[in-house]
Amino acid sequence: MALAWILIAGFLVMFMQAGFALVETGFCRAKNAVHTMGMNLVIYPLGVIGFWLVGYGLMLGGVDRWPQLGSPVGSAHEVGLTIGGHTFGLFGAAKFALVSVARDPSSLAMFLFAAVFMDTAATIPTGAMAERWKFLAFVIYGLFMSMLLYPLYGNWVWGGGWLSQLGAVGLGHGHVDFAGSSVVHMTGGVTALAGTMILGPRVGKFRRDGTILAMPGHNLPFSVIGTFILAFGWFGFNAGCTLSPNDPRIATIAVNTLLASSAGALAALLYVWSTVRKPDVGMACNGLLGGAVAITAPCAFVGPASAALIGVVAGLLVAFGVTTLERRFRIDDPVGAISVHGLCGAWGALAVGLLADGTYGDGWNGVAGPVRGLVFGDASQLAAQAIGVVTNAAFVFGASYGFFWIVERVVGNRVSAEVEWAGLDSLEMGSEAYPPG
């Protein structure tokens, strides 16, 4: 039954691709709708193939079994570095293209489950970098993300790598991320930040006189429906990570996901309503998503009240982040992905270190006893969480910035101003989203 649970959860996560496509395309202009939809469509198969060939092996090639799934996998191998008697994992080196595990149901199910998580991370930058990203550069990025960047950080937290081993040097249970606030969302959000910095803002966004041009999306209903699809799939995202339908914690996880996303939506809605006097539906969508991002790491380790609190903070972070990035830092993120996934991802990872209440996680990362955050008595867990967040910010930002920098020099990341003015659909993609009758 555990296989069926993981697969059903994985199907729900896969469906989130449709949610991202709708949220992002709705927040973009009609002249770039094919391009935005196209990136969201193509990242899915592109990521899957890249992850199949290389990424899965790097990320989870070192795991020799998932206890919930039974039988061990023979071929596992993790490459590590030995420091002071401890061997810290760096990357997996087995199971590439699933060759050695083509007959092992556990490895196959985990491949599917891990692949759709990777694709969630990989599709996040397509929102922040929308309306100006050259399609070829995007395709190269898709391979980089699925084959190298995501798998490496993922290995460190979920594949037996060094961030998961920090408990061995006294830091709580090591970096704990139940379903991916840091592994998936922060990785996507930080990559989006680096990409947006390299790309620069859309033509006309920031004017010489200091004013900022609002560039409203062309289809708010798309964004709302996309948000619902994401919220739907998120239950699979979080509850699936128990890897078993028999773990009663799935109820806690699902309720926390519901409450945090709800609280995030209301916090963002009410905050903006109180400041600009209008109920901003788009911001409510992003608040809901921010709450979901933030509860993703702590969802199994906290109770309902903490979940709601985490959601409220996330909703405010989104509203604050979107405004600040644009006004203060002149970062042009058409959909708010950096705030929703990057900021709230970091907050979610830290929230484990603050609010984990000691009712779950006995034996997590090989450390005895349940996971406790600062409020429940273990400051070292917060340190482990902070190290994971700082590592993500430094490594993912550095690696992706370097990657985009190289691409910039080789093929270029950005379409020409002519293409951008005309819309990427007609000149870059060769077809329009809504051609006249």
Next chain:
Amino acid sequence: MALAWILIAGFLVMFMQAGFALVETGFCRAKNAVHTMGMNLVIYPLGVIGFWLVGYGLMLGGVDRWPQLGSPVGSAHEVGLTIGGHTFGLFGAAKFALVSVARDPSSLAMFLFAAVFMDTAATIPTGAMAERWKFLAFVIYGLFMSMLLYPLYGNWVWGGGWLSQLGAVGLGHGHVDFAGSSVVHMTGGVTALAGTMILGPRVGKFRRDGTILAMPGHNLPFSVIGTFILAFGWFGFNAGCTLSPNDPRIATIAVNTLLASSAGALAALLYVWSTVRKPDVGMACNGLLGGAVAITAPCAFVGPASAALIGVVAGLLVAFGVTTLERRFRIDDPVGAISVHGLCGAWGALAVGLLADGTYGDGWNGVAGPVRGLVFGDASQLAAQAIGVVTNAAFVFGASYGFFWIVERVVGNRVSAEVEWAGLDSLEMGSEAYPPG
């Protein structure tokens, strides 16, 4: 496994929010698309938080265990009234904000499952009251519905309250509503009727010369896709109510849901086709939904042929109700929600009392023996069903009418004619659904 079943079913029900959003927005005009989408988006988190804080405790605070889910819950308490030696339940008084059951997986799973049912009821009036409802008044309504109105009637049928206890005074198994024809749909539809009466019709709908202005929705594809999403989620809605994947009745329930919704769609389509000579796709959507609403109460208690019959009647009721409400009673319901959910909800509840065939429900509401309707020999069951329907019509209508009446005097329910003419999106919401390039 029962937890996983309830949660998966609950996720499907949650996804119905996207279906309602699409159906309603598709049937409304483009100038109100942000407003309609916005209500459907916001009711979800708003209802969840209201239900978490208060509603769940009122509705299910008196239930001390769900047999399918195992362990009892210590804190249950139901407040009742003792009449002639019988104590009839009125409302629960425990589990508020989940505080006392924050560690109980059964209560948490049931909270999620019950919350998404509540949100289904709560989102129904947003369709009937669309295109003219002040957003602030809608938000206040959302709290009233999720915290008070829905939980009270819900308690009487599902939380151990007095309608479920009518068997003790000889009325069959008491009011039996398997998955919510009366609890969810009729409650939503009746509230929609009261709200629509207080709000009045859209400006220009009913002309002085007695003619009625057709106000076609702006996106029929949205309504069709929303219908499919609702039909998809409905399988979780109905089959999930077994609370167990091991009850073989889930097959009967799913097939009945399929047949009744199909029969409803065809009946409505053919009826309108035969009268106005065109196949009305929007009416087929509403017929499908009406059939699904009607089978929701009896889905576990009847066989396939009865399910199809129930669906046919529902489809005709929808076609008849939509026309009659508008032409005869001058009620302006842009999406047909009052007929689909109110009329068909009442019909579904009564259908249990007519057609329950004595093959299921042994011990339901504490009464020995299976549930039988009038046709299968138990007229008293029909009486219990009718009492539930009349109670819903009287209590829900009265309470919601009173609520809207008070809101009318305090903040007002309706936007100004100026806002309505311009469209609620630009003036009430501050953003447009489809801004030009």
Next chain:
Amino acid sequence: MALAWILIAGFLVMFMQAGFALVETGFCRAKNAVHTMGMNLVIYPLGVIGFWLVGYGLMLGGVDRWPQLGSPVGSAHEVGLTIGGHTFGLFGAAKFALVSVARDPSSLAMFLFAAVFMDTAATIPTGAMAERWKFLAFVIYGLFMSMLLYPLYGNWVWGGGWLSQLGAVGLGHGHVDFAGSSVVHMTGGVTALAGTMILGPRVGKFRRDGTILAMPGHNLPFSVIGTFILAFGWFGFNAGCTLSPNDPRIATIAVNTLLASSAGALAALLYVWSTVRKPDVGMACNGLLGGAVAITAPCAFVGPASAALIGVVAGLLVAFGVTTLERRFRIDDPVGAISVHGLCGAWGALAVGLLADGTYGDGWNGVAGPVRGLVFGDASQLAAQAIGVVTNAAFVFGASYGFFWIVERVVGNRVSAEVEWAGLDSLEMGSEAYPPG
């Protein structure tokens, strides 16, 4: 648990109706959007009722039990023809309207599962025949498909009929189609071909001077989202066919579905990109669907690498087929359904005969030992696959061509040129998809 698994899988397959509706409507013009959506909406309930009354009995009335589901069904009866001592099944003759099995959970669950598969096949021609099909003729077709055509071929492969019995005359395990490449997709695609030939191309498509008018669809985002919904539901389609969540092969099946659809999308994208210099998002959608169609028959019998290969071939077949049908054969298929479902369906069925690797299928169709294709040593399996494909091409094409020919003479298949020019929505359906404010 097996019932719950089949039902959940069936719900996912049912949801594919929304995917077809979006893909097809997105690829059609705005003036025919109500008509295209309407066909996709109505085929669902229409097919269900037709299949309930007649089709299910013809198709699966001869099956007396599904081993995974337990208890035998008493009423099964298959009508066959005895040739040379072997009795070859032709059609079932029991369980009509579910009357004799109204209390049997296994039969009911299998009815729902089989009905949504039938509806998948039945909705395929609505794409190829879109923008010119008279609604009444379409309704008649819906009954023909769900009551007769699909059930007959389905019986031969899945209901105990003669194609499944070819093992008895030495042809491998008989025709093996795990989840429906031939039964569902090729049947739909071949019927679409016959219908398109009878209907003829859309007015203005093929000009007298030999040039071809591009008629781009009106909403590419719809098509992309529809593709994601189909890809999501496909996991239920393929993995559900184990009829049990406890068969560890579900992991293989799901991964193969993921890899083949991904490989198909990339192959089609890259092929077109390399030829016309633009990344064609619509073609990537169709490539993804083609890969999914092709892996549907072999998904349980091959490993990940073969799945990717099958997907690559399918993606190329789609790109080639769409172009060739239009340019060479002057077949006007607005959505590419004939190539995606017909060509790739045939390829998928043949792929079993080529690449089945002998790791699964022991006892399939009553033949001992696992299923092996030509590459793994059993040429006779390829023969059985080819016979099934040729039978489908001959029987389904002939029967549907004959059916459309008769309808042509009785009510006519095609709307008038006047209606077609104006758009089917305003004159045939009586309502517009996107009426002005």
